[in-house]
Amino acid sequence: MNQPADALDLHGAFHVYDTTLRDGMQQEGLNPTVADKLTIARQLDGLGVGYIEGGWPGANPKDTEFFRRAATELDLQHARLAAFGATRRAGVKAADDPLVAALRDSGAGVVTLVAKSHAGHVEKALRTTLAENLAMVRDTVSHLRAEGQQVFLDAEHFFDGYRLDRAYALEVLRTAYDAGADVIALCDTNGGMLPGWVADVVHDVVQTTGVRVGIHCHNDTGCAVANTLAAVEAGATHVQGCINGYGERTGNADLVNVVANLELKLDRKVLPPGLLAEATRIAHAVAEVTNVPPASRQPYVGVSAFAHKAGLHASAIKIDPDLYQHMDPAGVGNDMRLLVSEMAGRASIELKGKELGFDLSEHPEVVTRVTARVKEMESGGYTFEAADASFELLLIEEVEGRRPSYFDVESWRIISETLTRPYRPGPGEETVTQSTEATVKLRAAGVRYVVTGEGNGPVNALDQALRTAIVQAYPAIAKFELIDFKVRILDQGHGTDAITRVLIETSDGESSWVTVGVGANVIEASWEALVDGLTYGLVRHHVE
Numbered sequence: 001m002n003q004p005a006d007a008l009d010l011h012g013a014f015h016v017y018d019t020t021l022r023d024g025m026q027q028e029g030l031n032p033t034v035a036d037k038l039t040i041a042r043q044l045d046g047l048g049v050g051y052i053e054g055g056w057p058g059a060n061p062k063d064t065e066f067f068r069r070a071a072t073e074l075d076l077q078h079a080r081l082a083a084f085g086a087t088r089r090a091g092v093k094a095a096d097d098p099l100v101a102a103l104r105d106s107g108a109g110v111v112t113l114v115a116k117s118h119a120g121h122v123e124k125a126l127r128t129t130l131a132e133n134l135a136m137v138r139d140t141v142s143h144l145r146a147e148g149q150q151v152f153l154d155a156e157h158f159f160d161g162y163r164l165d166r167a168y169a170l171e172v173l174r175t176a177y178d179a180g181a182d183v184i185a186l187c188d189t190n191g192g193m194l195p196g197w198v199a200d201v202v203h204d205v206v207q208t209t210g211v212r213v214g215i216h217c218h219n220d221t222g223c224a225v226a227n228t229l230a231a232v233e234a235g236a237t238h239v240q241g242c243i244n245g246y247g248e249r250t251g252n253a254d255l256v257n258v259v260a261n262l263e264l265k266l267d268r269k270v271l272p273p274g275l276l277a278e279a280t281r282i283a284h285a286v287a288e289v290t291n292v293p294p295a296s297r298q299p300y301v302g303v304s305a306f307a308h309k310a311g312l313h314a315s316a317i318k319i320d321p322d323l324y325q326h327m328d329p330a331g332v333g334n335d336m337r338l339l340v341s342e343m344a345g346r347a348s349i350e351l352k353g354k355e356l357g358f359d360l361s362e363h364p365e366v367v368t369r370v371t372a373r374v375k376e377m378e379s380g381g382y383t384f385e386a387a388d389a390s391f392e393l394l395l396i397e398e399v400e401g402r403r404p405s406y407f408d409v410e411s412w413r414i415i416s417e418t419l420t421r422p423y424r425p426g427p428g429e430e431t432v433t434q435s436t437e438a439t440v441k442l443r444a445a446g447v448r449y450v451v452t453g454e455g456n457g458p459v460n461a462l463d464q465a466l467r468t469a470i471v472q473a474y475p476a477i478a479k480f481e482l483i484d485f486k487v488r489i490l491d492q493g494h495g496t497d498a499i500t501r502v503l504i505e506t507s508d509g510e511s512s513w514v515t516v517g518v519g520a521n522v523i524e525a526s527w528e529a530l531v532d533g534l535t536y537g538l539v540r541h542h543v544e
């Protein structure tokens with residue numbers, strides 16, 4: 001494993017410590033492979049964090065394997081790898097405890113030990129004495145230090161323990177520090193703290209013990225990031241967290257939010273220069289690996305973090321984006337976006353047009369018409385903020401005086417059949433077979449096509465028939481694929497009589513676009529969105 005020996009110097013006095021690969025993976029539903037963990041480690045290194053906690057070697061074969069492979073497969077430029085694990089068990093020597101041995105033999109230069117700092121937990125969970133717990137901390141830290149490893153201590157349940165028995169909680173910290181631990185991270189393990197409480201405790205610890213304080217917060221009160229910042233302002237110089245706020249229960253402090261706030265709001269340079277601008281790309285790349293869709297409203301790096309919907313906001317942004325943004329999105333590698341909806345005003349339409357490559361500044365009459373059509377169509381159930389491609393078709397129609405059109409549909413028809421037939425003689429033994437076929441009649445490039453398509457449902461059958469017909473005139477369509485289909489019933493009181501909205505996402509293998517259709521039934525709405533999806537694809541591919 002190639003680790004920068006000067007990681008501490010590189011990051012000055014401040015540590016950014018990532019625990020995505022350990023605490024982050026304690027999140028319900030996350031179960032990465034070793035290869036996934038190695039990929040995430042590379043991404044975290046690209047963000048410039050100082051430490052990457054890779055897991056708990058010895059606790060499970062996967063984490064042991066991660067450290068084994070990390071030794072040859074990771075070439076970290078910024079971070080040092082840390083192995084996480086517990087202090088020795090009660091009543092055994094640190095050198096004889098197999099889990100401590102796994103930490104020692106992990107190849108990681110840093111070991112982060114979790115230890116009890118709450119007197120009640122020592123007695124109830126460890127079922128040992130307060131003195132033996134101190135000995136467990138002292139022995140394990142000393143043993144690993146003697147083996148040449150740098151040791152950090154995660155003081156589990158510290159804030160709750162401090163409330164119960166301040167003297168004992170502080171004694172655990174001093175014991176670890178005196179034995180050679182470089183950092184004592186105070187953990188809000190149950191995540192129940194608020195910023196003012198964290199600040200008071202951290203301030204007291206810094207003043208009375210002189211230990212180097214770190215902070216590890218869970219998000220059960222929704223305050224993990226705020227608690228982390230409060231701790232830093234009270235004297236903590238080591239922050240722990242997980243990318244995208246992953247972690248046990250409600251998660252850990254979102255490390256991207258923590259570092260962005262430290263750098264941009266508190267003027268603390270905690271990452272190597274320029275790397276904060278990689279944050280959006282990296283947060284999304286990690287989400288791809290974990291297969292958890294990124295939260296669109298995630299501060300700083302979410303796709304909606306700089307998305308503006310209200311007309312009044314857009315009109316001010318047209319003059320100066322700073323009027324409705326707390327920072328330049330480029331600072332974290334994000335982009336400003338304008339959303340078109342019934343809340344749009346003329347400025348929203350003009351800015352959205354510009355984003356799509358249409359300069360409408362000299363065409364106020366077009367802006368007025370588009371604004372009016374958007375509001376009217378949205379009141380009828382359309383939504384353009386989620387369907388940029390349908391909006392662009394509408395815009396082209398108003399700018400050029402005609403909607404792009406590659407084929408003229410004469411008619412379409414669906415037949416859905418359910419066959420119930422016995423598959424074996426005998427009463428009550430039946431099987432049901434469904435089949436749907438669609439017939440589309442249209443003219444494309446001067447030729448009339450009558451095509452039938454089969455599918456596992458009406459929309460699938462229509463899609464098959466439509467693309468089979470027009471691919472003959474426009475071969476580019478062969479690459480297009482329907483990748484997502486969402487149906488929403490709009491006036492819920494009307495049951496099966498309701499208005500239906502369909503959003504369809506189409507891909508050409510490199511990019512994707514979303515179109516919308518609205519109708520009295522799901523098939524009508526889907527047809528409109530399908531036609532728009534293929535039409536927009538042809539426009540995008542510059543098909544004449």
Ligand SMILES: CC(=O)SCCNC(=O)CCNC(=O)[C@H](O)C(C)(C)COP(=O)(O)OP(=O)(O)OC[C@H]1O[C@@H](n2cnc3c(N)ncnc32)[C@H](O)[C@@H]1OP(=O)(O)O
Nearest residue numbers: 056058059060086087088089114115116125126127156189
């Ligand atoms: C707050 C946190 O998130 S800390 C991180 C927690 N992460 C994990 O638990 C994930 C990995 N854990 C594991 O794979 C397993 O729990 C292991 C391998 C660590 C231990 O497994 P087991 O030996 O089967 O024990 P179990 O899971 O029931 O844990 C309880 C044991 O750990 C001991 N223990 C708990 N906390 C500590 C601690 N801080 N220091 C030392 N021992 C501890 C308990 O005393 C108990 O020991 P005992 O079995 O001798 O009575």
Ligand SMILES: CC(=O)C(=O)O
Nearest residue numbers: 114154156157187189
């Ligand atoms: C160590 C840890 O993850 C916690 O106390 O929350």
